[in-house]
Amino acid sequence: xxxxxxxxxxxxxxxxxxxxxxxxxxxxxxxxxxxxxxxxxxxxxxxxxxxxxxxxxxxxxxxxxxxxxxxxxxxxxxxxxxxxxxxxxxxxxxxxxxxxxxxxxxxxxxxxxxxxxxxxxxxxxxxxxxxxxxxxxxxxxxxxxxxxxxxxxxxxxxxxxxxxxxxxxxxxxxxxxxxxxxxxxxxxxxxxxxxxxxxxxxxxxxxxxxxxxx
Numbered sequence: 001x002x003x004x005x006x007x008x009x010x011x012x013x014x015x016x017x018x019x020x021x022x023x024x025x026x027x028x029x030x031x032x033x034x035x036x037x038x039x040x041x042x043x044x045x046x047x048x049x050x051x052x053x054x055x056x057x058x059x060x061x062x063x064x065x066x067x068x069x070x071x072x073x074x075x076x077x078x079x080x081x082x083x084x085x086x087x088x089x090x091x092x093x094x095x096x097x098x099x100x101x102x103x104x105x106x107x108x109x110x111x112x113x114x115x116x117x118x119x120x121x122x123x124x125x126x127x128x129x130x131x132x133x134x135x136x137x138x139x140x141x142x143x144x145x146x147x148x149x150x151x152x153x154x155x156x157x158x159x160x161x162x163x164x165x166x167x168x169x170x171x172x173x174x175x176x177x178x179x180x181x182x183x184x185x186x187x188x189x190x191x192x193x194x195x196x197x198x199x200x201x202x203x204x205x206x207x208x209x210x211x212x213x214x
Contacts (some may be wrong), residue, residue: 015098016165025177027169031064034094034168036161038069041100041136043076050149051099051114051135051157058161077102077136078113081120088130094171095164099157100136101145114138158206 077100125132
C-alpha cells in the first residue's frame with residue numbers, strides 16, 4: 001500500500017508546502033499603532049492580577065504603547081462579556097482581551113457562569129467584528145489557576161495578549177487584500193434579484209423604447 005502521509009511525500013512534492021505558505025495569510029505579532037482594551041475581573045484578584053500583568057507585558061513586548069492600552073475592571077467573570085461588548089462597540093479598539101478566573105465549587109454555579117461567559121465573549125466578537133482574546137481561566141483548583149498564571153503552565157494572560165495582537169493584524173491583512181469584497185457585492189445583487197423575482201432591466205433599451213413610443 002502506498003504511503004500517502006505528508007512526511008513520506010515531502011520529497012516527491014517539494015513545492016507543495018511552499019505553495020501553501022504563499023497562499024496562507026496570518027497576522028503578525030506587531031502591536032505598534034494598535035489599540036487594546038483589557039477587561040479584567042476583580043473576583044479571584046490574586047490570580048487575575050497575575051494574568052493582567054502577563055497580558056500587559058505581552059502587549060508592550062509586541063510594540064504596543066502604554067497610552068494605547070485601556071484597562072477596565074469588572075466585579076466578576078459574569079460581567080466580562082457586557083463590558084467587552086460595550087468597549088468593542090465604541091470602535092476605538094483593535095482587539096479586546098478578556099481576563100478572569102473561575103474556580104469550581106460545590107454547586108452548579110461554576111458551570112452556569114463558565115457557559116455564560118464563554119458564550120457572551122464569543123457572541124460579542126462575532127457580532128461586533130472586533131477580535132476578543134479569551135484569557136478566562138476555568139480551573140478545578142486554586143493550584144491549577146496558579147500554575148496557569150505564571151508558574152508551571154506559563155501565563156495565560158500573556159498568551160491571550162499575543163492572540164489579540166495576531167488577530168488584530170489578521171483582520172487588517174484580510175481587509176487590505178479585499179478578500180470577498182467584490183464577491184459579496186455580486187452575491188447581494190444576485191440575492192436581491194432572486195428575492196424580488198425581477199429580471200435585470202436594461203435602462204438603455206427602456207429609453208429607446210420610450211423614444212419610439214413618442
